[in-house]
Amino acid sequence: MSPSPAPDQSLYELALATDPALPLLQVSPTTLKAAFSAVLELLIDRELPAVVWAKLPRGAVWQTELAQYSALAGVAKALYVFKNPREEGTDDTLVSAIADPAADPDSLLAGVAETPPAAWQELLLAPESQLRREYFLLVWAENFQGCILAHRPRSAQPAKAPVNAIEAGVGLAEAMAAGAIGDSQERRQHLLVLSSFDAGLIAQVIGGLAHAETMTVPTSSIASASGGEIQPKLALADAVAQWQKLTGEMAITPSNPATLGQLFMKQVQRQEEVWQRNAAYRRQADLVEILQIQKEELSNALRAKADFINTVGQELRTPLTTIKTALTLLNSPSLKPPQRQRYMELIEKECDRQSSLITSLLDLVQLDQAVSPTALESIRMADIVPGVVSTYQPLAEEKGVRLAYTVPEDLPSIACMANWLKQIVINLLHNGIKFTPTGGNVWVRAKKQGSYVNLEVRDTGIGMAPNDLPKIFDRFYRVRQASLEETSGAGLGLTIVQQLLVHCGGSISVKSKPGEGSTFTVLLPIHPKQPLPPSG
Template sequence: MNVSLAKDLSVYQLVMGVQMPPKPLSLSPATLLSLVRAQIDLLIEQQIAATLWVKLPPEKIWQSELARYKSSVGASSLIYTCQIEESGRTRAGGDEEAGVAGEENFPLSPSSSSSSSSPHHVSVHLPPDSQLRRESFLMVLSPQFCSLILAHRPLKKRKNQTSGKINTNKNQPLLIITTVEGRVIQQVLNGIQQAITPESSPIPIDFTCPTAPQAALINQLFTKQLLRQDEINRQIITARTTKLQQLNQELHNKDQLQDEYLNNLCHELRTPLTHMKTALSLLNSPNLKPPQRQRYLQMLNTQCDQQNSLITGLLELVQIERNLEGTPLESVQLSEIVPGVVSTYQPVAQEKGIMLAYTVPTELPSIWCVSGWLRQIVINLLHNSIKFTPNGGQVWVRARIQGDYVQLEFRDTGIGIAENEIPKIFDRFYRVRTAATENYGGAGLGLTIIQQLLLRCGGSVSVKSKLYEGSTFTVQLATVGNPSRAIAIENE
């Protein structure tokens, strides 16, 4: 059977139109669910074969309550389910505007229409713009017991200053009414009957709600409501406790990382100072020969440079981490950045007898980044390639398209990195250990800075290396046409 409405209606307005209407309470969808479950519990326990008028959200958590009732008492009951007709399909319950179905706790999902074929089930078709979109209800009609549970979300409008469009605030609480007063329920039933089209399947019109239900039934209903609400509260407390435990663990892990960071920082700052103090004490020796004096002076100069590099790197890292979230990404062309950086390093490479070359096609698509960030990434990786490549070696920089990304590759014939050290090279203050006599210095922060910048713009960096044969650092940068990245940019 099918029923259609000749005119639109609102159950909430029907209820509020009676003399001395019940007062709505501002409650959560979880409380509404507990009320519905308690009502179904009572109907099943008392085996009340009732006529139900229903408009509940389509999710299984709600629809399972109706299924529970039908499986126990449904053979002698009749259920009218209100459904929104929308774009050639029907939804049992509301959509994102209805508020109840759109709540975070009960995410919207397609409804099932399998129950509509039952002879004890009647579909009531509602127009797409029906006021019932924003309402959910369960109305029970039987000679010994009648009740109504109604949830309404007020349409609170606010104007978008940029687009001028009216937006709905989905975070408003629900206005929930629950009543067993016959006069209120009869008003709703009469309003529904008057709105039904004459062409619809006939429905019983001679039903009259009892003025008041039996006191014993009311007491049982209140008891079940308390039990169901306690159950919902326990679930909420458990979920919140779990979330708090996760947050506490995250804070604990963060504290541990900060402690480790401070310990490493103190160690890195203390080491050059120890070397400088040792050199100064040795310089005071009266028997110091000129070559030894020169060696200690050189040690002081090297350690001062190391200290300066470390402090500069730390300030740079702090500045980057502070500005990462607030800096908008932009469309950048690699051909406008990479060649200029490579040309500034050509004199350094020539001084070491290193062949430095690059290939960056001008037709490469633009990438999402920040010009200054991209320049810093190229500088740090190119500087490392030249620094760790012995005299007479080679360094190549090459860019190419790879799917939705542009791949920027830095390849050298340098000293390479041991396999067990590769996972550590992006850690703060980590410096590659080498058997070579040359002290390469550095703060051990360059690769950390690169990784932070790339994470912010949706890119990545990886490395392949073999000891004494060279390394290849590969940077992946999302193109402007990358659909997944475009969505992320819009949300930033």
């Protein structure tokens, strides 16, 4: 036997007492809002005449579908909206906007003297009412009865603060919808929810509403947004008389399977929409992460460019300062011929250095506008390297350095630009001869290595310390050697070599020991549009 409703009993507890087997769910306010909306949209889509009882969190976001159903023309309806005391007077504009002055005279409300001409009626709960911690939606129609009951347990209350969302008059899910509740607090706002489509159980729950503790409502009217008036809020006794008459006049049948099926599909559709939104948010988050990485890369590039420009300025200023100092000293009347000759040689040397620096800078600028990999030429090592080595042969002989090369004729063609390959060989040869003392050797060798051609430039020069090796490709870095007089240069030769190789898909590495010389190994990719010669 179903329990008879006790005075002002929790509807949630009443439903559980009626059917202890009802499944319970712990859900977020967002999920509860989706469930409420699905039921109300069902009434709207099928234009079902119904009596509706609702207690919703504050905020227009919760009232939207209820307002749309109330404003539905030509559909008999009655809506009883329960509110907590602190919500009094907060939604007057909304209430006036959803009044139904065009209601059908033959509607469920017709003929009831106490019923105002609007479908929406409000009932104000007493502060001590058991319903103050609950939200619900009850629907009673001829072929559809349903209820959703939500209970906010005391353990889910937010921690006491100077002003929290609930005590400040902000509805639970309204605050969440507005972003006023953080993730940690959202977890504390979970609700216990149950639902049923059993007409007998729903009748018991509606009976519980008749015993709710409500406040006496003033008889003053509420001004509408249009300047007219709507009926004052009802007393509970009047409302109970109305809905008992309305529900008693209905020929109740079990819920239509087609209606329940449509409700289920609406929930599936909402779940799909949520999934789509989450997928879009994930894509946006991924895009934000990519943009953040690109922003950091751009910031690093801008900082590197600023540092480069600053260094260029300093490098360009240094030769000019030396030249200016030498010119000042040349004007001295007591200057002897040997000193004058040294200053003249110094000026010439610094002019050469300035010219080399400017040329190297222009080469770097041109590299920023380099051709795409698809435009690289198919060139043979044997057509380029011997000519460059021959050009540097007189310089090597003048210094007493033996220069030799080995470049097989049958090497496969590489993907590069002819002027780039020349620049790579020139810079490496120049360094090898420059840092090799008299009596030393410089060799250039080329061979096939997998899908690359290996170009090796080796010298028996002064070598480099281990701590210098990671820095030699940095812009303007010059290895300082006390045993070598000629240390001038732009400090960009190896940087240019490395950048040229990057643009054609190659690489460079170095091995060196102080006093034993250095070996630079360049790998250049074999051009794809050619038959590879058989391996020896």
